[in-house]
Amino acid sequence: MVYLALFRGINVGGHNIVEMRKLKNTFESLGFTHVSTFINSGNVVFEDSLKKEDELTRLIEEAVRKDFQLDVKVVVINSEQLNVICRELPPTWVKNESMRTDVMFLWEKYDRPEVLKEIQINPVDNVKYIPGVILWNVEGKDYSRSGMMKLMGTDLYRHMTIRNVNTVRKLHQIISEMQ
Numbered sequence: 001m002v003y004l005a006l007f008r009g010i011n012v013g014g015h016n017i018v019e020m021r022k023l024k025n026t027f028e029s030l031g032f033t034h035v036s037t038f039i040n041s042g043n044v045v046f047e048d049s050l051k052k053e054d055e056l057t058r059l060i061e062e063a064v065r066k067d068f069q070l071d072v073k074v075v076v077i078n079s080e081q082l083n084v085i086c087r088e089l090p091p092t093w094v095k096n097e098s099m100r101t102d103v104m105f106l107w108e109k110y111d112r113p114e115v116l117k118e119i120q121i122n123p124v125d126n127v128k129y130i131p132g133v134i135l136w137n138v139e140g141k142d143y144s145r146s147g148m149m150k151l152m153g154t155d156l157y158r159h160m161t162i163r164n165v166n167t168v169r170k171l172h173q174i175i176s177e178m179q
Helices: 020-029 053-068 079-088 113-118 140-145 165-178
Strands: 002-007 033-038 043-047 074-078 099-106 125-130 133-139 160-164
Touching (some): 002 053, 002 079, 002 165, 020 033, 020 043, 020 053, 043 165, 053 074, 074 079, 079 165, 133 140, 160 165
Antiparallel strands (some): 002 043, 099 133, 099 160, 125 133
16 A cells, blocks of 8 residues: 655754655665655655554654654555545645645544634635545635634644645655556
8 A cells, every 4th residue: 555654843944854865764664665755844655565554653653753863743644545635625726826725634633524613714715624634725815814824823733734735736646656
């Protein structure tokens, strides 16, 4: 099975610096195959045939703690889950100079449809829950009026990792080409 590991809080603002080549080596030392990284923010594609997502998460977090002395969280999803997310992602929701779309990958604690009741959604926001993620879209001109601005600093915010839609679609393409 092909998996995607998404780290929270590495190589952001000069903190928790992790060299992607070394991270790739860590994944390979765990016995994962066809390991590749994408951009410097902790996106790792890999294959493994024996373990489930929760076990993979535990192994990866422990290995990063050991190899990099960092206590960072990771979300692991399989290729089928990423297919569902990308299929449900409206094609008109993009990230460019006039629009912002983010995919918020949720930790288990918040992975439920009711999570949308816990966030401020303003009239300028387009928000959609799909198991494992919140999709958030807003026109660039309205970003400062978005409820997304109120999300930062909350407990929910600390239990997710966010990627822009362009990154998610590129990771989906990479995984699709592997299969």
